[in-house]
Amino acid sequence: MTVGTVTLTIDDREITVPKGTLVIRAAEQLGIIIPRFCDHPLLDPLGACRQCIVDVEGQRKPMTACTTQATDGMVVRTQMTSDVAATAQRGQLEFLLINHPLDCPMCDKGGECPLQDQALLHGPGESRFVDQKRRYAKPVAVSAQVLLDRERCVLCARCTRFSNEIAGDPFIELFERGALEQVAIYEDEPYVSYFSGNVIQICPVGALTSAAYRFRARPFDLRSSPSVCGLCSAGCNLTVQSRRGDIQRQLARTNMAVNEMWNCDKGRFGFRLLDSDARLREPAIRKEGDLVAVSWSEALTAVADAVRRADETGPGRVAVLTGSRLADEDAYAASKYVRTVLGTDDVDFRTTPAGPDEDAALAAVLSRPTATYAEVEAAPATIVVGLDPEEEVPILHLRLRKAWRTHQSKIVPIGARSGSLTRYAWRVLPTAPSAELGAMAALARALGVANLADAAVSAGYKHPHLDDVAAAFREAGHDAVILVGERGARSPGILAAAVRLADHLGCKLAWVPRRAGARGALAAGLAPGFLPGGRRSDDEADRTAVSHVWGALPEAPGRGLQPILEAAAAGDIDVLHLIGIDLVRDSGDPDLVRRALDRVATVVVQDLATNATTPAADILLPVTATQERAGTFTNWEGRSQQFRAVIDGPSLCQGDWEVLVQLAAVQGRDLGFHDLDGLRAEQHRLGVRSGDPRPVPDPVSPAGDGAPAEGFVVLSYPTLLDRGTMLTGATDLLAAAPPATIGLNPEDAQRLDIEAGTLVTVSSGEESVTLAAVLEPGLMPGVVFVPANSAETSGRALASPAQVAPAEVPA
Secondary structure (H helix, E strand, O other), X not given: OOOOEEEEEEOOEEEXXXXXXXXXXXXXXXXXXXXXXXXXXXXXXXXXXXXXXXXXXXXXXXXXXXXXXXXXXXXXXXXXXXXXXXXXXXXXXXXXXXXXXXXXXXXXOOOOOHHHHHHHHHOOOOOOOOOXXXXXXXXXXOOOOEEEOHHHOOOOOHHHHHHHHHHOOOOEEEEOOHHHOEEEEEOOEOOOOOOOHHHHHHOOOOXXXXXXXXXXXXXXXXEEEEEEOOOOOOOOEEEEEEEOOEEEXXXXXXXXXXXXXXXXXXXXXXXXXXXXXXXXXXOEEEEOOEEEEOOHHHHHHHHHHHHHHHHHHOOOOEEXXXXXXXXXXXXXXXXXXXXXXXXXXXXXXXXXXXXXXHHHHHHHHXXXXXXXXXXXXXXXXXXXXXXXXXXXXXXXXHHHHHHHHHHOOEEEEEEOEOHHHHHOEOOOEEOOOOOOHHHHHHHHHXXXXXXXXXXXXXXXXXXXXXXXXXXXXXXXXXXXXXXEEHHHHHOXXXXXHHHHHHHHHOOEEEEEOOOOXXXXXXXHOOOOOEXXXXXXXXXXXXXXXXXXXXXXXXXXXXXXXXXHXXXXXXXXXXXXXXXXXXXXXXXXXXXXXXXXXXXXXXXXXXXXXXXXXHHHOOEEEEEOOHHHOOEEEEXXXXXXXXXXXXXOXXXXXXXXXXXXXXXXXXXXXXXXXXXXXXXXXXXXXXXXXXOOOXXXXXXXXXXXXXXXXXXXXXXXXXXXXXXXXXXXOOHHHHHOOXXXXXXXXXXXXXXXXXXXXXXXXXXXXXXXXXXXXXXXXXXXXXXXXXXXXXXXXXXXXXXXXXXXXXXXXXX
16 A cells, blocks of 8 residues: 655755654654653654654644654754754753652663753753652562652653553553652552563663662663574564673663564563573583583593494484574584484474474475564464464564554464463454364365365364354455464364465465474474475485485484383483473473483483483583574574674583584584584575475374363463573562463353362372462363463373362361
8 A cells, every 4th residue: 555755844854754754753764863751663652751842833832743743844843953942842851850869870770861861962951949859669669570769750651551552461550640640550450561671671761670680780881782582482682781791681672573672571581590500500420329520521422422332232222302492503503413423313302292294284384485573463364373472472472462453453363272362362263272173174164275174173163253254364365374383283283274274365374383492493404304494304305405415314214202202211212312401391291201211321411500300311511591602593483583692601511512513523423513604604505495385284183172071171381481491590580470370261160169369279190280260261161271380290291181179278
């Protein structure tokens, strides 16, 4: 759609801008900065602070540039050329400073404060105010993470507008009127938000401060470095600020194509692991039952000796599980190490077993263009399958909410729990866990997609809004978006069905994993049957392309996570190398994991910190974190972003790829690169496979509808802020996290006589979890949601069917 333009003059300079452009934005394009406090490019205009006064020719009085739209022929004079504007701005600054404390030397905002800067540039040189300034008790804990100094507030309403407009968490608001007006929270509704750190960053004065950063440093003492967050697959850009080798804070760095100007609290505050007591700082080997610190040479030799002994026993005795923490370069090095040094295809980056058609469907997804943030934001209709964006990829949640808020995008969650999307969903197509194919097949049938799945699957799913959803996506056509989460991809047939549906509509599809390194791991070939660049080991042309660079490849087909664990539990694996994966905590079958770890002769753990799996380690290899090394992360939309070292890691920690290069050397092999530039050059040679999109496999129909005859189906996945290893030491952040709860559908709760807040026990076999109940209309009846890492017992340890009952409280 063509947008008209208008031409105006600002300070005697003419400029043409699109219709609807605010005067303050037009001035910025000319390099003219008009002072402001309340204005923010991603928030709705308000004109609360009155600081951006400009003189508009023909108007009876000065106007606020942040709320006035440019019109054709408009003549504007700013403080640079107008005494009227300059006098108005000077007067407004004087008003703001009447009650503002002159505590710049001790204020956390000192040195980066717009009020401080503007008072110097545009304000009066002295104050005429001689009375007592207003005083409040301070600081007020808005949350455990956010502290408020009310006397510094200039009532710009940036914080309240962010909470209402962007995050959708309207728990912080302006109270009272006139001189008593102040930022506050509701007495019975604490400020709980996954995005609260953004209100600290956008506060133009020192009114909102971080409990973790307060009084720790000054901006001019900090070294600022660009980086990329590695705590989920969103790919948020960060500014990491350090002092004397220690990280003091992390801020959202502007990248309008990815995270815009925001990030979540986990990415902002979740870096305390780096200097926590849990951090692994030196290699260790188990001797006489205890892990004893050793040199790198001894540790590497011990790994090589264990691999040699396993090889002498027979093939298939060594396996590698990598998790999804690794940067792209580490994943590539691991993939090459496994195939060329260990000579096996037994490798997997996933933390839970793959679905029956997941590998073939993922190969098809990698060979097709992936949806982007911009396409999600612009989409008139979006299907979300097996994904809770706010808990798993928070910035994607903000984009979906923005699409809903700005143009009423029709968001349709499919699955057992719509979670954070319940508030914004246009329609919900509920299914039992792992039975989403029925809804997808029924929708496809309504859209005329033939041969999507067995007719019995689609015929069995009924929903009164199915035709409405089909009509909406038929109308949206190629502008629609389909998002399939990591859990959705494991559901039988879902990913294959989503690919076919996207091909039929001509729209974009995205596989949205939870962890930062998942997309890069898949692209590097860290799964059985996969090779770098989306290639497959069962494709002769693909094998030839890779063998030209790597040399010989293993012939035997590899095993994934579940077969590897089963073989280990049976005593058929001698060396299990774990790189960045906490098997005990992350696995859906902790009993199988424990049996596997008990039977394996040598467990090698290569990781950042101690976790639930490290007690089973025979050899520990400590590695550096994202902020301590250079690398690349590829986010869910396939966007690769490089980062560099910000601080030095512990002296005996190395990058994952460096450890693998040395392991290969100790075993008499050369991986072919010895620095990051050489590794990246080889990666580039094996870039994305060219050619036609891979064929879509026939969707595998689930065995049943996923609902047990009696009891509850347990749905469990990690929430954003939980007891995961990466949040070790982040005490302020975890104190501000919402309490862990057990989700129940209101109908089920009424049947069991359970009210919100009641302690509930979910039990299955010998495992049980007790937490307070919360009633979730977006949860399918017969399903209970138990967070994976929020209690001593992981929710993943609970099998279906499970029993749900009020907890027995001792008298």
